[in-house]
Amino acid sequence: MYLTRYLVRYKHPGYEIWLNALTGAVDWLSREEVGLIERTYCRQEAPDEEPLLTQLVARGYLYHDEAAEKRAFDELVDDHAEAGGVRITNQIVCPTYSCNLRCVYCFERLPHGDLPRKPMDRTSTSAALAAFSHIRETEPERNYSIGLFGGEPLMPNTRSVVSRILADAESNSLPVMIVTNGFDVSGFVPLMEQYVSSIMAVQITIDGPEDVHDERRPTAGGRGSFKSVAAAVDSLLEKQIKVVLRTNVDSSNVGRLPELARFAKARGWAGNPAFSCSLAPVKDHLHSGMIPNVTPEAELLSALLDVYDRDPDTEDLFGFEGFQMLSAIGGLVKQDQPSAPRVYHCEANYGGFWVAGPDGFIYACPESIGQPQLAIGRYLPELEIWTENREKWAGRNIRTIKACADCQIGPLCGGGCTYASLNDLSDGSRPVCEPGLIDAIGVFLQRRVLRSR
Numbered sequence: 004m005y006l007t008r009y010l011v012r013y014k015h016p017g018y019e020i021w022l023n024a025l026t027g028a029v030d031w032l033s034r035e036e037v038g039l040i041e042r043t044y045c046r047q048e049a050p051d052e053e054p055l056l057t058q059l060v061a062r063g064y065l066y067h068d069e070a071a072e073k074r075a076f077d078e079l080v081d082d083h084a085e086a087g088g089v090r091i092t093n094q095i096v097c098p099t100y101s102c103n104l105r106c107v108y109c110f111e112r113l114p115h116g117d118l119p120r121k122p123m124d125r126t127s128t129s130a131a132l133a134a135f136s137h138i139r140e141t142e143p144e145r146n147y148s149i150g151l152f153g154g155e156p157l158m159p160n161t162r163s164v165v166s167r168i169l170a171d172a173e174s175n176s177l178p179v180m181i182v183t184n185g186f187d188v189s190g191f192v193p194l195m196e197q198y199v200s201s202i203m204a205v206q207i208t209i210d211g212p213e214d215v216h217d218e219r220r221p222t223a224g225g226r227g228s229f230k231s232v233a234a235a236v237d238s239l240l241e242k243q244i245k246v247v248l249r250t251n252v253d254s255s256n257v258g259r260l261p262e263l264a265r266f267a268k269a270r271g272w273a274g275n276p277a278f279s280c281s282l283a284p285v286k287d288h289l290h291s292g293m294i295p296n297v298t299p300e301a302e303l304l305s306a307l308l309d310v311y312d313r314d315p316d317t318e319d320l321f322g323f324e325g326f327q328m329l330s331a332i333g334g335l336v337k338q339d340q341p342s343a344p345r346v347y348h349c350e351a352n353y354g355g356f357w358v359a360g361p362d363g364f365i366y367a368c369p370e371s372i373g374q375p376q377l378a379i380g381r382y383l384p385e386l387e388i389w390t391e392n393r394e395k396w397a398g399r400n401i402r403t404i405k406a407c408a409d410c411q412i413g414p415l416c417g418g419g420c421t422y423a424s425l426n427d428l429s430d431g432s433r434p435v436c437e438p439g440l441i442d443a444i445g446v447f448l449q450r451r452v453l454r455s456r
């Protein structure tokens with residue numbers, strides 16, 4: 004017998020947790036059971052006489068030989084590649100790269116220098132929308148949504164562009180997701196009301212109670228933005244427009260989440276069916292060292308679990324969704340069943356993003372905007388899709404990167420961030436390993452999954 008390479012073992016006194024990254028299975032085994040398995044696969048005995056071993060074969064821990072495991076791996080990648088073709092594809096417009104806030108961790112201020120400040124005008128908006136329409140016709144089997152992103156997409160000088168995008172989305176029956184810092188949202192509420200049936204949600208960021216938020220997300224003039232942003236959430240909920248409250252979390256604000264949770268409750272947001280929350284660990288994808296307080300995910304997760312243990316209401320509100328590496332096993336907590344492993348790291352790897360920047364280029368990932376050398380096409384002066392560039396993103400998965408195909412947690416990680424991989428001017432074949440990923444998963448299994456059984 005052959006023991007899968009995708010096995011992650013967490014050893015504890017008296018038992019082990021086995022996580023199968025390829026099948027998503029998680030099992031608790033006694034020392035005796037582990038001994039039996041080890042003896043069997045070392046002696047190359049057939050497992051059929053032993054019910055435990057038969058079960059382990061069924062759960063993908065043991066294979067007849069390495070070739071059988073490879074077939075299971077290929078099947079997984081092929082299934083996901085097929086499903087990727089119909090997953091939601093986000094066509095995102097960035098009306099401007101400018102922003103009215105100066106968030107301390109903003110990736111758009113990173114090494115690629117100053118982004119062009121000129122917002123989209125009538126001509127570029129028409130060209131971007133026409134490009135997206137053409138792409139939808141070319142790949143009609145996909146499901147599409149429209150996104151607004153920036154810079155900050157909702158500012159007084161983007162109003163007419165936003166209005167045209169919402170009208171276009173409505174006429175094409177496409178749902179719209181708006182990602183905004185919320186500072187100028189109040190002035191857009193009447194416009195959003197007009198297109199309420201098209202707006203899937205408005206994502207607004209609040210990073211903690213007022214003092215925390217204001218320190219992390221000041222205006223360009225250095226003032227706090229909390230009060231305006233909180234008022235924006237009020238106005239949207241009043242009109243029953245869905246709000247996703249996003250909190251960018253790192254070691255400096257994780258401990259203040261309960262105060263934000265209490266604020267959301269006192270303000271009447273928590274419990275409103277149109278309101279939900281999501282956490283996003285602050286990342287420095289390019290390892291620039293310019294983003295303060297970036298915390299390794301295992302460490303951040305431990306700190307978050309400490310907070311949640313003390314304050315379960317905060318866990319109920321924020322949960323774990325933003326922890327990307329948990330998404331492949333997160334279903335264990337909620338549904339008590341294995342979740343699908345992932346063969347891609349993110350949407351960019353199945354062509355799930357088309358991002359039109361105000362510079363006339365089209366990008367495959369929202370963080371790569373403003374860097375024409377990473378573009379996958381352009382919509383000005385006319386539409387061009389650069390297939391070879393697109394393939395670097397959309398063709399990248401754990402099978403195309405040798406190190407990831409062999410990696411113990413490959414099907415949980417998905418190969419790491421393509422943007423980071425491409426940024427060193429490689430062809431994207433470099434794996435981008437998050438430090439401490441295995442530890443983080445172990446922490447989560449131990450403190451949540453095990454507890455829930």
Ligand code: SF4
Nearest residue numbers: 407410413416418436
């Ligand atoms: S990026 Fe690193 S951790 Fe992720 S699958 Fe590849 S080798 Fe493994």
Ligand code: SF4
Nearest residue numbers: 349368370420421422
């Ligand atoms: S490629 Fe990296 S930065 Fe871009 S969306 Fe994916 S994970 Fe995020």
